[in-house]
Amino acid sequence: MELSFLGAAGEVTGSCFLLRTESVRFLVDCGLFQGGREAAGKNKRALVSDVAQLDFVLLTHAHIDHSGLIPRLWSLGFRGPIYATQATIELLSVLLPDSAYLAEATVARRTRRGGRAVADQDSTPLYTVAEAAEPAAAGMRRDFRGISGARNARPAHRRWRSQRDDPR
Amino acid sequence: MRAKVFTIGGLSAHADQPTLLDWLANFREPPRHTFLVHGEQPVSEAFGEAICERLGWEVAIPARGSSVIV
Numbered sequence: 001m002e003l004s005f006l007g008a009a010g011e012v013t014g015s016c017f018l019l020r021t022e023s024v025r026f027l028v029d030c031g032l033f034q035g036g037r038e039a040a041g042k043n044k045r046a047l048v049s050d051v052a053q054l055d056f057v058l059l060t061h062a063h064i065d066h067s068g069l070i071p072r073l074w075s076l077g078f079r080g081p082i083y084a085t086q087a088t089i090e091l092l093s094v095l096l097p098d099s100a101y102l103a104e105a106t107v108a109r110r111t112r113r114g115g116r117a118v119a120d121q122d123s124t125p126l127y128t129v130a131e132a133a134e135p136a137a138a139g140m141r142r143d144f145r146g147i148s149g150a151r152n153a154r155p156a157h158r159r160w161r162s163q164r165d166d167p168r
Numbered sequence: 169m170r171a172k173v174f175t176i177g178g179l180s181a182h183a184d185q186p187t188l189l190d191w192l193a194n195f196r197e198p199p200r201h202t203f204l205v206h207g208e209q210p211v212s213e214a215f216g217e218a219i220c221e222r223l224g225w226e227v228a229i230p231a232r233g234s235s236v237i238v
Contacts, residue, residue, distance in 0.1 A: 004235040008206045011232075015206060063181075 006046065007031055013065040014042065018050060027057045032068025032099065032126075043069065043126050051076040059084040062091035068099050071127040074135040082139040089140045093133075100125065100132035185215055189222055201238055202227045 001021050007014025014033035019026055033039040033046070046069055059067055059082060070082060070092070084092070103125035111123060183191065202225050204212045209229070216227040230236070 001238055002235050003203075003238050005203070005205065005230040005232060007232060009230045009232040009234070010209045010212065012206055012208060014232075017205075061181075 006050070007033060007042075008065070013039070014046070014069075015060075015066045016046070016069065024055050025053050026055050029060055029066040030057055030069045030073055031066040032064050034065055034068075040126075043072065047073055047076060051078050054078055054080055056080045057082045059088055059092075062088045062095055064095055064099050067092055067095065070135050070139075071096055071100060071132040074139065075127055075131050079139070081141040082135060083141050086142045089136075089142055092140070093136045096132040096136050097129050100127050100129040104128060185218060188215070189218060192219060192223060192225075198223065198225045201236070203236075204229045 001019060004018040004020070006018055006027075007016040008029075008031065011033075013031060013035065015029040015031035017028040019028065027050075030047070033042040051073060054073075057070070057073070057078075057080065059070075061067075062084075067088075107123060107125045202219065204216050204227055207215065212229045216229055219225055219227050228236075
């Protein structure tokens with residue numbers, strides 16, 4: 001089993017760990033990088049190369065530095081299950097739209113301050129309030145038995161991967 | 169403004185170093201791998217040294233983007 005440290009490595013925020021076996025690959029947490037000049041860039045670059053390969057996401061808890069890239073993952077095309085406890089799911093229905101609101105407000109403030117000189121990268125929020133609501137409504141699963149379901153689907157995953165001739 | 173600032177430590181949901189060391193000391197056998205994450209580099213290094221000193225475990229502080237086979 002391979003474990004990759006995608007965030008919160010040498011820093012506090014951006015908790016995200018990719019676990020890969022022959023049959024399944026999943027994230028433990030999907031957190032936002034927060035604070036510092038590099039955070040915005042790290043958030044935009046994160047997950048881009050991993051999203052198509054993921055089977056599911058497991059969230060340990062709702063804090064934004066553990067969950068705040070879920071809407072980004074969704075807008076990058078991920079449509080698999082996101083497993084969390086009922087309490088985490090309920091908190092995320094508030095926290096993710098709030099995180100989006102803050103992202104939108106930050107961009108609006110920068111645009112006001114910098115006018116048209118603001119670089120493209122800073123002129124769009126990482127995700128909008130509407131985008132944040134989508135995975136919160138559609139992707140969350142509290143029935144953890146679904147995870148063993150993913151394991152049962154192993155032959156299908158293998159076939160799919162070999163058809164795509166995926167080197168990873 | 170008639171207001172006071174209070175800090176409520178319990179809400180952070182994070183233990184401090186002595187509490188984490190006490191928790192780690194409960195393992196009957198040392199884990200095969202111990203990775204320190206979710207901390208700034210200098211803090212992680214100090215905590216890693218404390219774990220090594222008290223428990224004798226090997227501790228790694230992985231870099232972002234790195235991978236290990238476990």
